[in-house]
Amino acid sequence: MAKTLKIHSIETFGVHDGPGIRLVIFAQGCPFRCLYCHNPDTQDLETEQTKTKTIAEILDLLEREKPYFGKNCTQGGLTISGGEPTLQAKVLTSLFKKAKERGFHTCLDSCGAIVSKAVEELYRFTDLLLLDVKHIDADWHRKLVGQSNAKVLENAKIREKSGREMHLRYVLVPGWTDQEKHLIAWAKYFSHFKTVSKVEILPYHELGKHKYKELGREYYLADTKAPSKEEIAKAKNIFTEYLGNKVVVN
Numbered sequence: 001m002a003k004t005l006k007i008h009s010i011e012t013f014g015v016h017d018g019p020g021i022r023l024v025i026f027a028q029g030c031p032f033r034c035l036y037c038h039n040p041d042t043q044d045l046e047t048e049q050t051k052t053k054t055i056a057e058i059l060d061l062l063e064r065e066k067p068y069f070g071k072n073c074t075q076g077g078l079t080i081s082g083g084e085p086t087l088q089a090k091v092l093t094s095l096f097k098k099a100k101e102r103g104f105h106t107c108l109d110s111c112g113a114i115v116s117k118a119v120e121e122l123y124r125f126t127d128l129l130l131l132d133v134k135h136i137d138a139d140w141h142r143k144l145v146g147q148s149n150a151k152v153l154e155n156a157k158i159r160e161k162s163g164r165e166m167h168l169r170y171v172l173v174p175g176w177t178d179q180e181k182h183l184i185a186w187a188k189y190f191s192h193f194k195t196v197s198k199v200e201i202l203p204y205h206e207l208g209k210h211k212y213k214e215l216g217r218e219y220y221l222a223d224t225k226a227p228s229k230e231e232i233a234k235a236k237n238i239f240t241e242y243l244g245n246k247v248v249v250n
């Protein structure tokens, strides 16, 4: 069984990806090519920068950070983000199993690109799934990330069926993901999901732009600006109408 995870980087004391204080590991590799991806250097699985960490090494890092996770590890834990972590579902399942045996909370930040038995198995050991649903319309989703949203929505249904908690994430990009009818459709689609305890609207920002230059790649959203306060408020109001007070802007 694989015991090594291909990673891009590690953030100790992360506070944006899951509840409380987190050890956040950014896995290398992603099947999507989001136009706004602010970590384009995580997309290819094998690069000169790709590092590896064994399960044992990651558990050691977790143990070191444990005092900051609160009593009985209730205020923090382990998050695997990316890239897309489910490309390495088997090794992550082993890692999450072991982390949970030691009492750590496990969180997976996924774009839902992969549907497989291995991913379902990983979900069983994932306390909280952060699922990015980047567009409700299949064609717009394809334009934005290079593939339709069919697998993403299937993953949402699989998680819902399991009864385990999930948060949904939505990047608000002017001209791309802020169309009123699609925001309504997105919110309606998830309005009956019982496992969704939070919906995060993430306003688009241009922070990753410079990385494209460094990688010698074109940045297709060069003319796209961050959404205004009014645009963010409008999206939040639409989501809130169908999803209630679980909607937040981060």
Ligand code: SF4
Pocket (backbone or CB within 6 Å): 030, 031, 032, 033, 034, 036, 037, 038, 039, 040, 042, 043, 082, 083, 084, 111, 145
């Ligand atoms: S899913 Fe995430 S890592 Fe993958 S291309 Fe999109 S933004 Fe980048």
